[in-house]
Amino acid sequence: MTVPTSSGQLSDRERDDGESLPSYLTPVPTTLEDLGLRFAWLVVAINLVGTAFGFWYYSGQFAETTAALWPWVPDSPLATLFIALAIACWKLGREQPWLTALAFFGNIVLGLWTPYTLLAFADSYTYLSPVMYHFLFWSHLAMVVQALVLYRISDFPVWAVAVAAGWYWSNLIVDYFVPIVGEPHHTIIPVKRDAAMFLEADALGVIAAGEVSLVLLALFLALTIRVKKCEAVRNRP
Numbered sequence: 001m002t003v004p005t006s007s008g009q010l011s012d013r014e015r016d017d018g019e020s021l022p023s024y025l026t027p028v029p030t031t032l033e034d035l036g037l038r039f040a041w042l043v044v045a046i047n048l049v050g051t052a053f054g055f056w057y058y059s060g061q062f063a064e065t066t067a068a069l070w071p072w073v074p075d076s077p078l079a080t081l082f083i084a085l086a087i088a089c090w091k092l093g094r095e096q097p098w099l100t101a102l103a104f105f106g107n108i109v110l111g112l113w114t115p116y117t118l119l120a121f122a123d124s125y126t127y128l129s130p131v132m133y134h135f136l137f138w139s140h141l142a143m144v145v146q147a148l149v150l151y152r153i154s155d156f157p158v159w160a161v162a163v164a165a166g167w168y169w170s171n172l173i174v175d176y177f178v179p180i181v182g183e184p185h186h187t188i189i190p191v192k193r194d195a196a197m198f199l200e201a202d203a204l205g206v207i208a209a210g211e212v213s214l215v216l217l218a219l220f221l222a223l224t225i226r227v228k229k230c231e232a233v234r235n236r237p
Contacts, residue, residue, distance in 0.1 A: 021151065021228050025221065033149045040091050043146065047084035050139065051077045061188055066181050072174045075187060076114060076140065079106025083146060090153045097160035101222060104150045105164040108218040109211065111143030116210045117189065120197070124190035156226045161219070168215045176208040186211075 026033075036043055054077025065073055083103035089096045115137050118125060125133060154160075175186035186207060193204040201209070 020232050021225065025151065025225055025228065026148070028145055028148050032145075033152060036146065036149050037152060040087050044084045044088050044091075047080040047087075047146075050080040051084065053077075054080065058187075065185060069174065069181055069185055072171055072185050075106075075171065076110045076143075079103070079110045079143060082106050083143075083150075086150070087153070095153055097154050097157050098163040100150055100154040101156060101160040101164035102167060104147050104154075104156070104222055105168050105215070105218040107143040107147035108221065109168060109214040111140045111147060112214050112217075113207075113211050114140040116214075117187075117207055120206055120210075121190055121203070127190065151225050151229075155229050156222045158223070158226065161222045161226065164222070165215070165219050168218070172208075172212060172215060175211070176204065 055074055058074045058077065061073055062070060071078075082099060083106070086096065086100040086103040089099060118133065118137050128136070174180055179185060186204075189203060189207060191203045193202065195203040197203055197206045
């Protein structure tokens, strides 16, 4: 359902809870949103299975990384764990804004970064079977879809967004800029870090640019949702 804006055009979707957000913040069809929330425990279970698979997938990188830095290794599995816990807390009536914000950031960032990487290095991912390649590609895009439903369960208070931004900025630092111990700890890619890529960038620069951009996108979306929700409450009759 839409409501008229000041320009007279119909571009905002009005929620059943009385909140109205721009359509670019709520691109998932309402029917799909409702379905996901209705079967929230199934969504939790699917994400926990994905988390278990993800930790197995990263087992080789765990073996090569000092234990002190293990929290920064399993990026996608942590994102799916965050969203499983966030939705579970909401279903139990104890929604945790900081956890929902972490889930939002993680599923936006990793849900887009992984397909971006699979495309950027497609010629070098030939060691993956077509089934595994497409599974990784589409399952990560599904993470973005579920992230874009989280506005239904949280108001994204600024302090919670700050927690999520702080965590994912720390992830950027150890992945690409200041590894602290040893070498950068980003997800292993199928080419050397200094391999020449497009626009005179090396491989490390390509994946770093992608992840930095996506963290900024998640920050923009979360804060914009917060602002628009506050505006809706202020303008409510």
